[in-house]
Every structure is written in structure tokens, then in C-alpha cells.
Amino acid sequence: MPTGGSDPVREAARLLAERRNAVVLTGAGISVESGIPSFRGSQGMWAKYDPMEYATLHAFMQSPRKVWEMLSEMVSVCGGAAPNAAHASLAALEEMGVVRAVITQNVDGLHQAAGSRRVIEYHGSMEELICVHCWKRYLTRERWTPGAVPLCDCDEILKPNVVLFGEPIPWLAQEVAEEEARTCGVLMVIGTSAQVSPACDIPRLAKDAGAAVVEINPEPTSLTASVTDIHLRGSASGVLRLLLKELSLDDETPSSESSGH
Ligand SMILES: [Zn+2]
Numbered sequence: 001m002p003t004g005g006s007d008p009v010r011e012a013a014r015l016l017a018e019r020r021n022a023v024v025l026t027g028a029g030i031s032v033e034s035g036i037p038s039f040r041g042s043q044g045m046w047a048k049y050d051p052m053e054y055a056t057l058h059a060f061m062q063s064p065r066k067v068w069e070m071l072s073e074m075v076s077v078c079g080g081a082a083p084n085a086a087h088a089s090l091a092a093l094e095e096m097g098v099v100r101a102v103i104t105q106n107v108d109g110l111h112q113a114a115g116s117r118r119v120i121e122y123h124g125s126m127e128e129l130i131c132v133h134c135w136k137r138y139l140t141r142e143r144w145t146p147g148a149v150p151l152c153d154c155d156e157i158l159k160p161n162v163v164l165f166g167e168p169i170p171w172l173a174q175e176v177a178e179e180e181a182r183t184c185g186v187l188m189v190i191g192t193s194a195q196v197s198p199a200c201d202i203p204r205l206a207k208d209a210g211a212a213v214v215e216i217n218p219e220p221t222s223l224t225a226s227v228t229d230i231h232l233r234g235s236a237s238g239v240l241r242l243l244l245k246e247l248s249l250d251d252e253t254p255s256s257e258s259s260g261h
Pocket of ligand 1: 133155
């Protein structure tokens, strides 16, 4: 456990406070506490649906109704979830001017729901549907009902505006994410081992450009021994609460009550 002068939470808070231009990369781990299981875990979607059969662009083009069996479950799970304390802490850090952007691999929209304003959705969002024939877009909640397959006005079956296997990352999201990584002072990696390409390039890009990499994960990952400078071990909400507390103590912004130091 953290002690004395080598407290890693304090060290991370010091870096964040000094540089004030942190970028955050999040993955499934941050949404687990909102009741959204990681795709790859034993409770995850891929334990039930073979992604090669249900989550590729090819599968969707061939048999969209079948793919919607899996998608319906995803929409229900994401639609019923609320942001947790970790999402709220990141929104608070943005408000404080400590965090400037969140790059997320999640498609659940929970960062925005928590109040984060600058969110780069690397894998798209379940909140939007798109027609792969006429390109018209719709809000999922306005077009989808449980048990039914959502149709476009042109009568084709709509696809969630998420990146399926076999689809490239939206180029704008990728460009902006890489630019953020190259120019941030601190990259916080939360709830992801960032193994999926090309999200895996983000920590390395940041590190090579001189950023400190702070990792928040319950267990060590492949990043821990390679690019991570400080590993804060624990749940996303627990660690972020400690960081926020540390940063609030350090915050020199004058408040209604005078500070004693
Ligand atoms: Zn259409």
C-alpha cells in the first residue's frame, strides 16, 4: 500500500497538477461498475456470441437479422446503464482543467452521460444507427424497440454506428486520438490493456513524445512493464476518487474558504 514519499497516487496527482493537459484512454474496465461486462470476460458478449460469426461487417452485410440478435442485447445493456463514479471523476477532472480529452474504446456513451465534453469515440457509439445503403443516421432510442430489427426509411436494416470487426477506425477519430496522444503531458490509461489494434499504439505514441503514462487497472497488463510509468492498482472508481481528493487538496485556486498554506 502507498506510503510516505513514494505514494504513487500522490506522484500521479503531482504530475497531473503540474502538466494540466492530460489525455485519458479508457476501455471496458471503466464501465464494468456500471454493469456492462467486458466483451472478453466470462460474462462478456463474446462468451455467448462468437464475434467472428456475430460481430464482423461481413456477417452484418450477409445476415443483419442474425447479427441483431447480439446487437439487441448490446443496445439493452448499454441503454440501461448509468455512468459510475469513475466516469463522474473524469468529468470533474475535465471541469478542473486537468484532463483535456477522453479517448474511449467503449461504445456505451457513458462518458458523455457523466458530463465529459471532449470525448473521442474510437469505436463509434451504440447511440446512433446508420444505414449502410443510403447513409442516413438515426438516434437508436428513436428507432429501435426491443425484439424488433430497426429499419431505415429506405427499408434497409440499420447498423449501429459502431466499428465492427473488419471495419476501420473512423479516420477522424483516429487522427484526433493520435494527435492528442502526441501532445499530452500525461496519458492516463484506465480499464484497458490496450491490446486491440490500433488503440494499442496510443500509449506508445504518447510515451515516445515525452508524456508520462499513468495506468489504472486492477491487475498488471502488458503495458505495465513496457510503457507505464506509474501503475495505480485498483478499481477505476476507487483510484480516481483518491486522485481527485489529492488534486483537490493541491488545488491553489482561491475558494470561498481561505486556504491555510
Ligand atoms: Zn437507408
